[in-house]
Amino acid sequence: MNLLVILAIIAAWIGLRFLKANSLAWAAGIWVGLYVGLSYGINPPLPSSILSMFMAIITLALVTYLTAGNDRMKEMADTIVTFVVDKRYTGALIGVLIALPLLVSFKVYLNMTQAPEPPISGRTIHPVPPNTITVNGSPFNIVEGHNPYRELESSDPDAFALHLENGRRVYYQNCVFCHGDNMEGDGQFAHGLDPIPANFQDATTIAMLQESYLYWRVAKGGPGLPSESTPWLSAMPAWENFLTEEEMWDVIMFLYDYTGQRPRVSEEVH
């Protein structure tokens, strides 16, 4: 979010409100405001193809709004007619008639000289998991399965602490290089990876997933992703090749412990 840009747009809209602008000016103001906001107000910036798509929808919506009622239609038409016919505006009219073609030419110039953009590969971040997976020969049901060590948290805190300590070791010998010391997805290799490693501190990653889902992601890694999640790009290893099942559960519990997040639990169905 680029807060300054967003605030400037809101200020401009408040200005329009005070000027008691008519529908046409409002439509123009909203169009320009949204264009500027979408182009410069968001980080990372939208790809230009997505931006054109959004603007096309916005344009359609505004035209529909302006032409939807007879009063508004008349108000808009009157504004245009007055501007074109009234002698007081002749100077401005000539200005517009010259400025418009120049703007169009400039846009054509920009389009034809801009650097080419590499293909965008959209990817689903949290794809739907399969029902069951086989981890090193043992089947695991993702829908009904659960972390066999989680119950220790209440039943045997000392044993649970040992699992966390082992998870810590596993993390710092295997995961830290990409997911980072503070688990923000910014390890020392993260800058060379595309897509970037998951940020576990973020509320939209492990906090909204069940532990069995993480077990799937850890055990099967990038190669185990469905094609809508571009398995060929992901640098996440299939950890079943390196770690035991217990080590994978331990590191999952350590992720939650370190970040202070809680795993999502499935609600009991009665």
Next chain:
Amino acid sequence: MKTLATLLTLLYFVAPSAAQNVDLGTDAQREAGRLMYNAKCSHCHGARGAGDGAATAFLRPAPRDFTTGTFKFRTTENGELPTDEDIRRSIRQGMPYTGMPPWPQLSEQEVDNLMYYIKTFSDFFSGPFAEVTALDMPSPPSITDESIVRGREVFLENSCIDCHGNLGRGDGPSGPTLTDQWDIPIRAADLTKRWTFRGGSTRSDIYRTFTTGLDGSPMPAFDIQPIEDQWALVNYVHSLSRDEADYSTYATSVFTTAAIDPSAGADAFSAAPEAFFAMVGQVIEPGRSFFPGVNGLAVRAMHNADHIGIMLQWNDMSADTDGINGPGLEVPIWPNDTDTTQAFSDAVAIQFPSGDGSGGGLPYLLFGDVSNSVDLWFADLSTPRADHYVGNGSGNLTASGMDYETSASYEDGQWTVIIKRDRTLDGQITFEDAAFAPVLFSVWDGFSRERGNRRGLTSWTYLYLEPAETESPLGPMAMYGLITLLLGLGATTLIRRKYSNVSA
């Protein structure tokens, strides 16, 4: 006037005692520091600060051993303890391109607590040498061309090239033999990549580094006089590198009417823009590479109607042309890779998806997968060839027997490898005008014993072929401008005719 005199008197008495009074913090601060240290630092620096945590074997440079009181980044004399602020700065800023991240999320109190706890690991902090004085760190004067020229002379006079190399690429003759105080191999900084400087990349940082030295590493402190020469050296080192890595998202191949001739060398590619890609360790499959020898790769490409040439350049402290290498060689799991009888040569590979890539996805980034193969152009730099392999995943590579016209040269710490291919080749990707070809690069550093799956690599990226002729925008600009003008005039005329009587 009297106030000023008082002030001056005060200053006189205060200034000499700027040596810090040894501050070891309170019990509560050290205890808070201990808890924080155990949660965030101990897995690398060790439970007792000896630099022997669970992750230590996988990190180079190795995590610091705090028990010896030896610190790299100081504003104090060589061999002295750091100031409190030095320790705080290292925690806050971290060390780029190492396992030590910056910790901006910690509060000032938390950093203080950590600093006090770290000081408990070494008795030196409570001993007779604990009181240290920060040296004067002047602000940098402006950069002049003369000072950069003089800086080059200072660089040579002080034998900087012995470790850092003639052009600063970290390839000095001593480079391969360097170890730290604990006998762990360490590399001289590549001065052409300022963004990787562990102690920071500003001119003030560079000044601090060479005037106080990096204790525990082979980097000594230099007492260069006069002070203008110190800044000349700083300005020269600063001039060797751009500010940031500026990693690219794709490389652009430019059209030429000339023949593509790998033996013509790098000069033939000067018209092509450089794309610079981050290179990180292959840590995905067994044979994981935790400290790859190469951290960045520069790519330029040119094509004519029939051929494409791709030039790869990277800094390497030594040209390893003895030994063998191959993309499919077996690698034991680190750190069990102890048998050093076989030497390995430097190598590089360019990987493209096989076929026309119309299948939707790409092959798996590590040499493809069973259903989607890659074409690998692999150059073992102990040979003058680039061989073609078809990859269906690691351990599933087949040499086709075909090879590509290649040249490889090593100069002043930099490899230049040029590989040429026909733009159209049966079964392989076709390089079309104005199209993006997916591409991935791998580099093996023989000195670091990289082979097979132990290597540096980029992510999947793209190679874009600029079309031979780009259409001039002038025609379309005039046309669309004119159409808009006519439409505007037409609409105005119509509206005026119809509504002229409405005008009030």
